[in-house]
Amino acid sequence: MTENKEYKVVGTRPIRHDGVDKVTGRALYGADFQIAGLLHGRVLRSPHAHARILSIDTSRAEALPGVKGVVTAADLPTAEDRIADLGEGAVNLKYLCDNIFASDKALYKGHAVAAVAATNPHIAEEACTLIDVEYEVLPPVLEVRQAMEPDAPLLHENIKTTSMGETAEEPSNVASHIQHKLGDPEKGFAEADIVIERDFVTGTVHQGYIEPHNATAHFNQDGQLTIWCSTQGAFTVREQVAEILQHPISKIKVVPMEIGGGFGGKISVYIKPVAALLAKKTGKPVKVLMSRTDVFEGTGPTPASYIRVKMGATKAGKITAAEAYLAFEAGAYPGSPVGPGAMCIFAPYNIENVIIDGYDVVVNKPKTAPYRAPGAPNAAFGSETVLDEIAEELGIDPLEIRLINAAKEGDRRADGPIHPRIGFIETVEAAKSHPHYTAPNGKKHHGRGIASGYWFNIGLESSVTINVNADGTINLIEGSTDIGGTRSSIAMQAAEVLDIPAESVNPSVVDTNSVGYTAVTGGSRTTYATGYAAYEAAQDVKRKMIERAAKLWEVDESNVQFADGVFSSINGKEEQISFRDLCGRLGETGGPVVGSGTVNPGGAGGAYATHIVDVVVDEETGKVEVLRYTAVQDAGKAIHPSYVEGQIQGGAVQGIGWALNEEYIYNDEGEMTNASFLDYRMPTCLDLPMIDAVIVEVPNPGHPYGVRGVGEVPIVPPMAAIANAIYDAIGIRMTELPMSPNRLLKAMGKI
Amino acid sequence: MRNLTGGEESVTVPGATVREVIDNLENRYPGMKARLREGDRLKPGVAVYINGLLTRGSILERVDADAEIHFLPAISGGTT
Amino acid sequence: MARKSHVQTTINGETVEFLCESRQSLLEVLRDELHLTGAKEGCNNGNCGACSVILDGRLVNSCLVLGVETEGKSVETIEGVAEPDKLHPIQDAFLENAALQCGICTPGFIMSTKALLDQNPNPTEHEIRYWLAGNLCRCTGYDKIVRAVQDAAESM
Incomplete structure (x- = not known):
């Protein structure tokens, strides 16, 4: 199973490079x-969940002493x-801008x-209460099936359903319809000995990162804009802000600070352009912070959904046909993850x-944003529950x-592509x-469940860049913000190439x-793709170091080899020099050595997980307690197993929260009534047992060390399990x- | 895209690159290019799989003689 | 602008003086006035524990304490936990167990763990989970955090 x-x-499991800074508060x-x-922005x-904005009068706020803009x-x-590709998939700019500030309607x-x-x-908070906004309140649409009704109130007059490339005549809340078809489902169901069809409903849930969104911006007189912020991608912030403000990317520098969790929720920008606008208006640096309530109410959750799954199987348990209907709430603007849900x-x-x-x-809810394997958990809740029922009926x-x-x-996936080497069977x-x-x-009222899940993973x-130091260490410069130990998993791949300890790499995430x-x-791309770039940069360093050794010994480069941390001449003169010693002789052999690696790899390997709970x-309270949890996952190759386990454990626990407690609770007016960590109940450590993470390694042929992504798939199976x-x-x-x-x-008939 | 191919789920066209494949699809099934390309680039939101592998999403991608190509919606995601 | 009060307190063993408005929380004072940004704001209403500090020996959420209330008191923050030349055993245990991912909740967990081990040097797994239930972590699923606390207790 594992390649030896x-x-x-x-x-190996070195201490993470940024560890001391993070345990000392520095x-x-x-x-x-x-x-x-x-200055401080709010x-x-x-x-209101749905209202036309008739007028905004800011004069009383502007008059408050201390208000600067x-x-x-x-x-x-x-x-x-206009549709633009801004690093997280296609985005309609009009919607992106309207989500920064409501223009005609609050949605x-x-x-x-x-x-x-x-x-x-x-x-700033006080001044916000002095802004007079006149609203015409409209009826809200709060649920996906209600929004699909022909007489439902419309959020957008201009949205007409696109279905298989055709656009409908009449406006609708259904932005798009997609379909994947394989074989002959009707024939397949006719061949089945058992057919089971069930409906499923999932609630709106939030990524729940502990650090609220933040941004500090400064606008120089020459138009140079600098933004310091927490983000999953400094370059995607630069692209989105450039488009929203119509400002050239060359005039924007984004400085990624440490980030307190994201899970997909810190890709879209919200207050970064706002900080920039305020900085421009005031001529001063402006820091904008969200409150926890702002985070719940104003940033992307992952959608509520209605799902219908039908599966047919023979008595021997072979699935002959499957059908799924997935309706996802996109929130205020189109773009739910129904696409990946349907593909997974x-x-x-x-x-x-x-x-x-x-x-x-x-629907009249915040615009949804990616959340860990977006779309797949909702979908798997349906399919993995129906499959369980079929197994049970068939014994x-x-x-x-x-x-x-x-x-x-x-084998062929329902959406078309054939599977490359995958490790699903190994996880089961x-x-x-x-x-x-x-x-x-x-025991009475005790139960065990299992479920599996799939997520694609991506490359991009x-x-x-690697700068070689005179003492045999290297400085590794990267652009992937480190949310879960990726400085180390990236550094380790460069260290492996150069045969130096992980501690001899100093990784920096830069602007x-x-x-x-x-x-x-x-x-799930960082250890895979940025790790791949680090591997390539280290290979570049190795090539250049071989040139230097050849120069030192006055031999041809082809006579120099590198093994076990030592360069040696293999023909003619017998010479040896360690990587470290050669690093000390760079000046005299041509100057500093800088290696670079850039990738856009096409070989991201899909990940599978199988969980047991x-x-x-x-019976009295209806409370479900998780007693034991085992999460098996194919990591391809675990570069730093501790942090792979951490991803698996964290993803599983987010899934447990989604399964048992987490949901946005709305009143009829469309107000979220539980927008705090007290009422939006995420798992605490008292709610959980240890989570046994089992790593299976079926190497991905598309990566030099076999890495697959690991971050997302662990959230897919827990709900069904x-x-x-x-x-x-x-x-x-x-x-x-x-x-x-x-x-x-209610289900037990007790209330 | 099935509505453009007259219901065909799979079609065979020549081409050494994704660009050529799209051009040849357009010749046979007018309207295909508008779905897949924007100017001389792949349309935002379209992902290309060649022999089951997600490519870097470029019309310059090379295609072998018997390669199987899929055009699908692009995905995005998020971890911690 | 609101009038400011003069406050004298002890932070990590040093006498500190600051001016603050009566509406400013201890968390705001630590972060904005004293630039001790190790305590984090996750919710500002006592639900997440990211701002945990120890006030006169008691674990508190610094977002729920007013700056002016610390007059004459003693505050321990994450910045005071390590010695100049070495980490505290709790900090070492968090690193060795990979008990952090994004790290935003880590200062709060370390302060909370310190308060626990100060009063109960040998907690059971259940006692650890009960005590730490006031600190939210969204990345780790708590497994490695609980193990880190167990290791720290053993090594202290």
Whole structure:
């Protein structure tokens, strides 16, 4: 299963390079940034979920002592209806701008309307209350099926459904319809001995990063704009701000500070252009911070959805056909992750006959943003629950039915492409032989469930520069913001090439003026693609060092080899010099050595996970407690296993929160009534057992060390695994998320 | 795109690069180019898979004789 | 502009004087007036624990304490935990166990752990989980944090 390649650094567990800064409080996150003359900005947000903005009067706010500037949508350049590719996929600029500041309509409670810069944050907050906005309140549309009704109130007059390339005549809240079809589903269902069809509903959930959004901007008189901020991608901030403000990218420098979590939620910009506008207006640096409520109400959650899944199988457990209907809430503007949801839903299985329909639907909620394997968890909740039911009806072990149908290299995905080398079967087999799966499970109200999941992972552009130091160490310059230990997983790949310890690499994440273009830390791509760039940069260093050794010994480069950290001459004169010693002789052999590596790799390897969970259901309260959790995942190759385990554990726990507690609760007016960490209940450590992360390694042929992405797929299986465990415990199929105590009590007929 | 191919799920066209493949698709199925290209670039939001592997998303991508190409919506994501 | 009060307090063993408005929280004073930005703001209403500090020996959320309330008191923050030449065993244990990912919650967890181990040097896993339930971490799933606290307790 695991390729037995010998590595010296890859696969070890060094202390992370930024560790000391982070345990001593010295690491500087976005909100920690200080600069002389700083003003503080705050944003006024719409109190209504759906309202026409009739007028905005900022004069009373501007008159408050300490207020230095107020901005609204009128300060933004007029945006065209244009699709731009801004590093996180295609974005309609008009929508992007309207989400920064509502222009004609406020489309969700919390939609930014205006912003104030003042000498301190309290004055800025007070000034926000002095801005007079006249609204014409409109009825809100808060649920995807309601929004799809022909007589539903419309959010946008100009959105007409595009379906298979055709655009409808009449406006609608359904922005688009996609379909994937494989084989003959009708024939497949006719061949089935058992067909099961179920409906599922999932709630709106938030990424829940602990650090709120932040941005400090300064606009020089010459038009040079600098933004210090927490972001998943400094270059995507630069691109988005450039488009929104119609300002050249060469005049924008984005300085990525340390980032306190993102999970996909810190790719879109919200207050970065606002800080820039306020800085321009006041001539001073302006820091804008969000409150926790701003984060819940004004930034991208991941969508609520309605899903219908139908699957048919023979008595032997072979799936003959599968059908899915996915309707996702995009929030206020089109762009839900229904596309990836539709592409992932049946991807673990080799099914000949499949039809999948996906709908992207606008509703009066914040515009959704990516969240860890966006779209896939919603979809897997449906498909993995139905498959469990089929296994149960047929009397087949749930892991066995997955093995019977498991996709492998050469099989075709429902959306078309054939699978390259993948490790799904390996995860199921590892789960099957895990002591958790074979442990006894039979007590009253105790249950065990399993589920699997798939996520693509992506490649995209990365750049790395390596500067060689005289003492045999290297400085590694990269553009991937480090959210979970990637300084180390990237540094280790360069260290492996140069045969130096991980500690001999000093990695730095730098600003957009100081490194080549690097796409976002997202899509599980950082250790894969930026690690690949580091590998290439280290290879470049190695080549150049061989040239220097050849020069030193006056031999041909082809006579110099590098092994075990030592350069040696293999023909004629016998010479040897260590990497470290040669680093000390760079000046006399031609000057400093700088290596560079840039990639846009096309070989990202898909990731699979299979999870096992034991729960106990409290019959009195409806509370579900997770007793034991095992998460098996194919990492391709774990560069730093501790941080791979960390990704698996963290993703699984976010999934547990999504399964059991987390949801946006709305009243009829479209106000979120639980916009705090007290009421939006994320898992605490008291809610959880240890999470056993099991790494399976099926190397990805598209990476020199076999790396697949690891960050996203662990959030895909937990919801279905827990639903299946609840069924095992109490014999009730839960089809609505979260499976909170009140929903369980209702399902059990207690309330 | 099936509506442009008259319902065909899979079609075979010549071409040594994705650019040539799209041009040849357009010749046979008018309207295809508008779906896949914007000027001399791949349209934003379109992803190209060649033999099952997601490519870097360029019309310059080289294509072998029997290669299987898929045009799909691009994806994006987020980890920690 | 609101009138400012003069406050004298002890922070990490040093006498510190500052001016603050009565509406400013200890968290704001630490971060904005004293530039001790190790305590983080995650929610500003006591739910996340990212701003945890120790006030006269008691663990508090500094966002729920007013700056003026610290007059004559003693405050311990993350900046005072390590010795000049070496980390505190809790800090070492967090690093060795890879008990942090993004790190924004880490100062709060370390202060909370310190307060726990100061009063209960040998906590059970359940006691650790109960005590740390006031600190939210969204990255790790807590597994490695709990192990780090167990290791720290053993090494101290």
